[in-house]
Amino acid sequence: MTIAQETAGAGTLVVPALCFRGVSFRYREDRPLALDGLDFEVGRGELLAVVGGNGSGKSTLARLCNGLLEPASGEVLVDGRNTADPDSLWPIRSNVGLLFQDPEDQIVGASVEDDVAFGLENLGVPRDEMLRRVADVLEVVGLAGEEATEPHLLSGGQKQRLALAGVLVLEPTLLVLDEPTSMLDAAGREEVLDFVRALTRRGVGVVMITQHMGEALEADRLLALDGGRRAYLGDARSFFSLGAFKELPLGTPPAMALAREVLGEVPLADLPVTEDELVGVLGGARSGEGAPPGRPQSPGGPDIGSTGTPAVSPGVSQGVPPDVTQGLPQGVSPGGGRAAGPQADRPVVTLSAVSVVYNRGTSLERRGLEAVDLTIEEGSVTAVLGATASGKSTLLQTLAGLLKPTAGVREWSGRARPLAGEVGMVFQRPEAQLFKGTVWEDVAVAPRLRGVEGAALEARVKWAMSAVGLDVQEFGPRAPHGLSMGERRRVALAGIMSLDPALLVLDEPGAGLDPLARRHLIELLAAWAAGEAAGARSKAGVRGDGTSRGRADGASGPRTLLLSTHDMDEAAEVADRVVILRHGRIEATGPAARVLSDFDTLERAGLRPPLAAQVARRLGARSVDAVVEGKGLSQWLGNRDPS
């Protein structure tokens, strides 16, 4: 029984939008079942989230919904029509909208309107009606005015909306979304979710495959897959609060992870699952209304969700020592670099009045950076943040020496150009650049080009691979293209780490990865930087041991890490400094805790504060309190309680 059927009232037989009955499927005879006896229904206007690990059958499920694949046994019914019936195939395809991860691969037309019309053309819809429906749907997805725009000129979010428009124009009764938000930032994700919600209100059934547990919580019901079988089907919240999700390789809803960090050892059932619940519990704890004991406890305990990995890497969870975050003169210094703070370190790279203009003198002229002053200091971990097209990639490439500024001066440790191997840059989606037959060979490319051979090369490759958590014996001989996306990403990372750069620049290292792989990657990076960076940071105090993770070949000097991300929580966790860009200018720069708790600045830059900062704000914290991650939230709650 689906919710829709239950609410439809007795006597009325409502045909569900989608019905799987004992569906099994295998791709080849000699392969195991991709789906195994799957039963579920999606009612009209219902939002069903589908979750599961890699290879659990999620994408197979999506392709069964519109007859792209046919079940080996069992049946798939859309509006009561069987997908195995050849006569029903085209009515079904026009009623089922399928949307995949990468909108780029779903856009056929050479202009926005041509693409939206594609499905209508295929169905033989008369031209007058086509014109009307294309115009209507472009209005709905907010692309009116872009009719003649070529798709490659659209932003990522616009492309996703165009792909959605191409599907919606067929007026589907069922929408199947295969990780539709994995390529989007928080704002884009929210936009898509709001849209999906609006569609369900109009009676469209939605199947949303997702890796984001926060998103899965928004669904009416949740289906969890494990090895092609149904592991859970029911209320989304209960899936988490009853602990069923711990049996599967899934992430934890962000609010739940934060709650675990702040509340400590609380029975799972008492743990808040959403942000609202967390605020409620923490707010209640203060007024002593018998909520779970708000025992602020030091985080970093190993038990966060089902991942089995510590939520915060030792040494990095510290982020910025409290004296730095709170004792500094307040107010962000736009464009001014770091005013002589308590730790005036050695600059690794300095920009003064740097501007970058693309396609200068043509009609396509575009400003990438404008009058940027910035100093990146040795041993720091800096996160570059900003909305889409704010100049993040341009800034990183300029700092890495790969892009020549139109104006201004750059210096690397006082030199006009970096030494060979001094700076390493990892581009977005670096797994695309792998081209050798084996992982070992690919990691060896860069050092080889610098003349490293023999035993030294062996050592370099081994060291780089272990730095990204890949075992040389196991992964070395394997073909890169047979690995999972997260593994390929790590191979590509090792390919740059093998240069052992003093400054490592990463453009959106976590983009497009599922939350678990992303988490793993960020932890690796944090650990890599922490090896020596910790030593540099606590210059005045204890010298970090630094020996266990020394540079390859015994090179000296601490590591400096520079990364861009659109995940504020990630930034709050790994970075000690933050640079915020807006329209190619520096909007703010400073210690991470201070900048990330400055709501006004973030809002101006089109960014959302980290979850912990939002929760703290709702509980009455101010920017001065500089709460941006779990540990800070615990401390703040602890300090506040006595009053």
Added chain:
Amino acid sequence: MSGPGLTIPIGQFIPGESPVHGLDPRTKLVATLAFAVALFAIEGWSGVGILAAGLAVVLALAGVPAVYLWRSLRPLLILLVLTFVIQAFSFPGEPVVGLGPFSITREGLSRGGFLTMRLGMLLVSSAALTLTTAPVALTDGIEWLLGPLRRVGVPSHEIALMMTIALRFIPTLLRELDDLIKAQKARGADLSLRDPRRLADAVLPLVVPLFVLSFRRADDLAVAMTSRCYRGAVGRTRYRELKAGAGDMLASVALVVWFVAALSVGRLWGA
């Protein structure tokens, strides 16, 4: 994805509002073809003069900046010069300048100039077509023109769709190539082709990933197209309607008069 710094210019269509821009793509396609035929059917300089004058009028109407025309001629400039030189030297007749056993003849200069002018005008006219016609419109026009050939088995719809998809994905692939070049350079790769022995080292780091990316995209695109009910040309309607208006009628008449004049003038004078 949005790698900055894309410096490769894409497409050479310059949007505009001119009467030439406003013509139906079919009119322009047919006119360009007819112009090419006329170029090689004319005899003598008077015909060239009339065609050149007409082309100049079209270009003026279209308001295409001369620099774009020059850019479209530039890659083939060597061909034009070579044609002229070979003709000038090889045609028998009254010598003007002698260079040992070779000599430039008056007839050679005339022939060379005649041929070079016509080749140059062919290039300029096709540039005028692509500069004033959106690629989408061009594929539509080609599909329509190939339409009658469907009966003899020419897949006109499929050809046009392939052209559309190519147009759609060329910018995407160029951007990916751009990103790859930067990424491999960041690994220390020398991608210049200075040393032919290291050709593979320079090319493989780009070609292998680009192939992998393209095949993956092609695969996903096929699934997406099928999901959006694509099943070939059968029962398809068209969103873009090609509509020839009064301007096209007028242009057609003017073109016919123009070509006939160019063709007949040489013959009349010759007679």
